[in-house]
Amino acid sequence: MHPSLITRERGLSLLDRALEHKLTLVSSPAGFGKTTLARQWVAERSQQSHFPPIAWVSLDGGDNDPVRFWRYLITACQVFRDSVAREALALLQSISQPPFEASLTETAITIFLNGLAQCEQGGILLLDDYHAITSPRIQQTMTFFLAHLPASIHIIILTRSDPPFSLAQLRASNELYDVRTSDLRFSQEETSAFFQQTLPIPLAPEIVRRINTYLEGWAAGLRLLLIALRESTTPREIEPLLSAFAGGQLALQDYFLTEVFHMQSESLQRFLLQTSVLDRLTGSLCAVITGERDSERMLETVAHANLFLEPLGCSTFDQSSTQQWYRYHGLFAETMRTEARRRLGEESLRTISAHASRWYEAHHLHAEAISSALYAQDYPRAAALIERILREPQAYYQANEYHTWHTWLEQLPDTLLAQYPALCLGYARALLFRADSWLLTQTTLTLLEKLFQMAEESYRVERDLPRLGEVFAFRSLAAWRQDDAIQAAYYARQALAWLAEEQHTWRALSLGVVGKAELLYNGHVDISRKVLEEAYALCEASDHRHLRLRRATGNMLSRAFFEQGELYRSFEYYQRTLHKAREEYAHSDDLAYALFGLARISYEHNELETAWQQAEEVLGIGLSLEKEFHEVQATLLLARIQHVRGETAAARQRLDALLARIPATQSNPTWPLAREILTLRANLALADGDLVTVQRWITALDRPGGLLFPFMAEQEVLLLARWHLVQGRRETALQLLQDLLREAQAAGRRRSIFEAQALLALVYAAHGQQEQAQQTLLTLLAHTYTEGYLRLFLDEGEAMAVLLRSLQLHRHEQPFLSSLQSIIRAFPSSQGTLPPSPVALLPEPLSSQELRVLHLLVPGRSNAEIARELLVSINTVRTHIQHIYRKLDAHNRAEAIEIARQLHLLS
Structure with missing residues (x-):
């Protein structure tokens, strides 16, 4: 322990309580001794044989990239157990990241949590300077990490301000322990002990009391004052010092310069100024930038002189080096950098950074080499270093650090970027995946298009068609982010024409865009299924590399099977995607899509309780993510189930409450969702005999089925056909259904065909065309009986039940006959009436x-x-x-x- 340090038993006992809680938050302004106390605690407690192993991570502003943050954290935790981080690190470092998602950190965290659960001794993870972390993405992943942390693992966070993730739940469950500024202040007894241990001449008790009153137990102030008191110990000499310390941070900076810095030798002053530009220091690096060969000894001198130099060890930064790493205390570093700019000048500091960049490159510290080159304004060198990350497989994972990537590339001049098309695409990737919302701002779109144009021009000159295909695949993704499916599909098709067969990532992405556009926007189910199957096969063959893309494609392929009427195959793929999503801690969007698909199948199979539970979970995800799409789709299904259960009034109230939150105006982006709500509301009203509400729905629509996605449009046409049937306009209903059937058959929308055929059979029956009604129903049953359809028939009510019973007169083979009888048995008995006799x-x-x-x-x-x-x-x-x-x-x-x-x- 450094001679100036005293043992603060009170503070150590506070940190001991970290073992009783999931998270211990040590929060105070700069200079209150958080790091010093924690290092002392680690040094002392580590000597105890039964004490859990401790992983220490020192953070700074450069760690705001989620991939980098978790890579550092997971690596540090290898002290708990050799294998605890192996799989998670392999995932972070070897994944060829698809541009379909920003990161796979959730998957890596889940794997990491599983590894932590196997640590028999448990462990303590200490995060120093957490206030430097401002990334919302990191805060989200930390929230998940804390929520699922094994009981044997404890987190200690040292920070100048409370982290932005929610602490309320942790406090409520007594899983959070707070150590605040008041806990860290030096007591008068500790202040007295500090000076007794460090000064050759004892201070009078009254002076100690006044020091403690002035500084309010501020540890950094005590350390500064100690330097001054070595020459001043009388009350008259101490008085002006105390006045200076009462003047705040600016006064302290002046004191740093006049009483600390200027008291050092000229060579040491020069060393401090030159090295102040470095975030972290080690002997050989300092030797390169200062020319001081004995820099290792110089650093030791600075440390022993108590000049605010903190040891970091070597494991956090460069495990291959045996040299000691240090960093300056934040307040001291700020003062030194300001003075360095004044005395040495910016040009000299840039030269120093250029030397540092070359040292970092030689030691394979790519990120530090790039940052230093950028500070030195050596942009050609920075661009070449960044491009190397793309070329070198061992460094490729850094290309997925989007925050870092963006910070680097936005500093490069356009004229230089135009010479590096790969960097243009890297910049585009960072812009896409750092965006806070799905829809991109106009500023971002303008910059993206400029980057795409520069990359396209370069690749066209080089006649590099595969890379040109990547540009158009990227354009496709950006267009999809703007909900421009037509443009996205156009770019994706062009990309597929140029991409090489081995470019699996881009081909899978482009195929996924085409398949999704064909399914949802064009309604071409057969085409989309074929395209999506090819995309899914590419994802499946790539193992870990395309997890999110595989889940998204799997959900869309499941939807294609559903629209083709293949319920069991759709169920199989949705279930597979759901399993993977839960296993990999997928983005909740993927969970919601898979769950909702399964809920629709459960409903169709008349498994209403299961469908209700699944829809409820989707609703919860939608509300937590503030995703209106999931909220609306889940609510629509819940309302349908309520109606089936005879709770129509409650179902209509549920829909009315939803409409109050979803603007039903055509100028609003949520208009398609509101239109779906209005359509189901009108359907329930029609079933309830509320013809006025249905008439209002018809009047309010510009044209039922117009300018909508095909599946949404068909629901409106089906409702309109029911309305005409109820009104006795059977020919009109017949014409609507025949038109719908013709279009659906041409596009392979077999589920739509089934719904139209069910209603068409009832229209024929109402016409007295019993034979045509039965034949239509037989055709429908022939295509659906192997898939377990029930609600398709049950939702049509007693008229369908009568028609189905009449089919029992025909000759049927098993298992068709059993399926028919199962459907008939599923109908509820008519209330107040006996079922019709067999003869009838x-x-x-x-x-x-x-x-x-x-x-x-x-x-x-x-x-x-x-x-x-x-x-x-x-x-x-x-x-x-x-x-x-x-x-x-x-x-x-x-x-x-x-x-x-x-x-x-x-x-």
């Missing part, structure tokens, strides 16, 4: 005499025996049997008897 279900009921003949056929009676039993002629019996065959659609006795049994005509 027949298009032409059997007469009482024909029923008698039918009963006598069962035991195998001959025509003559039946004639004798009924006292009629044999010819009359033959006539009755022919009538029975015709009415039951049977060809012989065996078939007639089997159909009669199915219709319960023999009971």
Whole structure:
């Protein structure tokens, strides 16, 4: 321990309580001894055999990149257990990041958390200078990390201000322990002990009291005062010193210069000024920039002179080096840099940074080499170094540090960027994935287009078509971010024409854009399925490299299967995506899309409780993310379930409450969502007999089905057809449905075909066209019975039930027959009425005499025996049997008897 340090048992005991809590927050302004106390605590407690291992991470402003932040943190935690970070680091460092998402840090964090859970001894992770972290993305991931932290791991954060992530939940559950400024202030006893230990002549108690009153227990002030008191120990000499210290930070900076800095030798002053531009210092680096060969000894001298130089060790910054690393205390460093600019000049400081950049490059510290080159305004060198990150696989992971990437590239002149098309795309990537919202600002769009143009011109000159394909794939992504699906698909198709087969990332991305546009915007289900299957195969073959892209493509492919009417295959892919999303801690968007897809399938299978639970989870995600799309889709499904359960009033209230938050004006971006709400609201009103509400819906729409996504438009057309059917305008309803069927069949929208066919059968039945109604329904059943459809039929009510029962008169093979009977059994019994008799279900009921003949056929009676039993002629019996065959659609006795049994005509 440094001679000027005293053992602060009170402070050490406060930090001991970190083992009782998930998070310990040590928060105070600069200079209150947070880091010093923590280092003392670590040094002392580490000697105890039973004490958990401690990982220390010192942070600065350059660590605001999420990938870099977590890489440092995970690496430090290897002291807990050798293998704790291996898999997570491999993921961060080897992933060829798709431009489809900003980072895969969530996945790495989940893997890391799993590793931490295996640490038998537990561990303590200490984050110093956390106030330097301002990235919202890092705060989000820290919130998740703390929420899922194993009980055996404890976090200590040293900071000048409280972190921006929520602490309320941690406080409420007693998982947070606060150490504040008042806890860190030196007591009068500690102040007295400090000076007794460090001064050759003891101070009078009254002077100690006055010092403590002036400085209010400020540790940095005590250290500064100590330097001055070595020459001044009388009350008269001490008085002006105390007055200077009461003047605040500017006065302290003056004191740093006059009483600390100027008291040093000329060579040491020059050393301090030259090295002040460095964030972290080590002997060989200082030797390069100062020309001082014995810089290692110089650093040790500065440290022993108590000139605010803090040791960092070597593990945090450069594990391959055995040299000691240091950094200056923040207040001292600020003062020295200001003085260096005044005395040495900016040009000299830039020269120093240029030397530092070359040293960093030689020691494979790429980020530091680039930052120093940029400070030196050596932009060609900086550009070349940045491009090297793209070329060298071992450094490629740094290309995914978007915050860092953006900070570097925005400093390069356009004339230089134009010479490096790869940097133009790197800059574009950083702009896309640092944006706070999905929609990009006009300023960002303008800059993106300039970057795309520079890259395109360069690659066209080089005739590098694969790279040109990357430019257009990027353009496609930017257009999609602006909800311009047509332009996005155009760029994606052009990209696919140029991209090489081995450019899997870009091909998968471009195929995904084309597939999504074809599905959602054009409604071409068959085309989209084929394209999405190809994209998904590329993602599957890439293992870890395209996790988010694979999940997004998997969700969209599942939707394509759903729209093709393949419920079980859709379920399989949604379930696979959901499993991966939970396993990899996917972005909640992916969870929500997969869950909602499964909820729709559960609803279609009439598994209402499961559908309700899934939709509720989607709603929770939507509300937490403030994503209106998820909130609306989940609410629509919940309202449908309420209606099915007979809670129509509650369902309509739910929709009205949602409409109050979603503006229903055509100029608003949420208009398509509001229109979906209005359509379901009108559907429920129609089922409830509220024709006035439906009429208002029709009047309010410019044209039902117009200027909408195909699937949304079809829902409006179906509702309009129902409205005309209720109003007795059956021909109009018929025409609407036939037009819908024709368009849906051309595009492969089989689920839409099924919905139209179900309603079409009811229109035919209402026309008295029983045979056409039955044939339409038989066609529908033939395509759906293997997929477990129930709500498709149940939602059409009793009219559909009657029509389905009439189909039992036809000959059916298993398992078709079982499926038909399952659908019929799923219908609720009509309230207040008995179900229709089996005979009434027949298009032409059997007469009482024909029923008698039918009963006598069962035991195998001959025509003559039946004639004798009924006292009629044999010819009359033959006539009755022919009538029975015709009415039951049977060809012989065996078939007639089997159909009669199915219709319960023999009971």
